[in-house]
Amino acid sequence: MNETLQTLQSLHSTHGNFEDREIPESDLQTILQTCMQAANASNKQSYSIVVVRDKERMQALTPYVGSVALVFCVDFNRLQKTAERLGLGYQAQRLMPFVTAYTDTCLAAQSAVVAAAALGVDSLLTNGIHRGDIDRIYRTLELPEQGCFPVIELILGYADAPHAPKRGRLLGEGVVHHETYERLSDEAADRIIASYDDPEQNLSLGTNWKETHEHFLGWFFEVWMQRMPAQEGPSQLFKRLLQGGFLDQER
Numbered sequence: 001m002n003e004t005l006q007t008l009q010s011l012h013s014t015h016g017n018f019e020d021r022e023i024p025e026s027d028l029q030t031i032l033q034t035c036m037q038a039a040n041a042s043n044k045q046s047y048s049i050v051v052v053r054d055k056e057r058m059q060a061l062t063p064y065v066g067s068v069a070l071v072f073c074v075d076f077n078r079l080q081k082t083a084e085r086l087g088l089g090y091q092a093q094r095l096m097p098f099v100t101a102y103t104d105t106c107l108a109a110q111s112a113v114v115a116a117a118a119l120g121v122d123s124l125l126t127n128g129i130h131r132g133d134i135d136r137i138y139r140t141l142e143l144p145e146q147g148c149f150p151v152i153e154l155i156l157g158y159a160d161a162p163h164a165p166k167r168g169r170l171l172g173e174g175v176v177h178h179e180t181y182e183r184l185s186d187e188a189a190d191r192i193i194a195s196y197d198d199p200e201q202n203l204s205l206g207t208n209w210k211e212t213h214e215h216f217l218g219w220f221f222e223v224w225m226q227r228m229p230a231q232e233g234p235s236q237l238f239k240r241l242l243q244g245g246f247l248d249q250e251r
Helices: 003-009 027-035 057-063 077-085 095-116 134-139 185-199 216-222 236-244
Strands: 047-052 068-075 122-126 147-158
Touching: 003 095, 027 047, 027 095, 047 057, 047 095, 057 068, 057 134, 068 095, 095 122, 095 147, 134 147, 134 236, 185 216
Parallel strands: none
Antiparallel strands: 047 068, 068 147, 122 147
């Protein structure tokens, strides 16, 4: 297996346990320059990356603190400003441009993870910025109210302990479809349920589920997924997307 494939297949998430050691500035710049090479629609790079080194500011975003945090945001403000300088208009804040920009933003974030791993830097991608009061992200990072939406946060640093064995993945049935979408049969669903139960495949989130449930996915759906509180009315995320101009409520 070549070095690139080995790096990709050995990626780990470090869940908040980072050493108190800083990433060299040269490595950080390499990660940033590499992730900005990711594929993107029409070469617009409709995203911004906010680099956070201040630990208090980092903790205001999520509970995780590492050497540096990179917050990847869908962002149309740069495009709008350059159009303005040319005496032109650029109004992209609608659903389809948002979905395209969201994809581009995620590609850049994942490229940063791979670049970091190649340099021996550990990482954690987290959607924790969407939990709780999302307005805190706009306040903490002074994000534009219009045309900007935080997508994902990447914590970078050095793990303070050896990684646990890499969690397994479903690698075929139910995930990969040939030519057309293949509906999952009852038998295939049962095989997937059994795969999550099999400790050799290491797909489950620990072993505590065995105390109360016969199957991991039973615990996952009934316990783990119920941690998210039910919301009444439009969510903060929806309101932020509406406020940012990405959704048109009248359509």
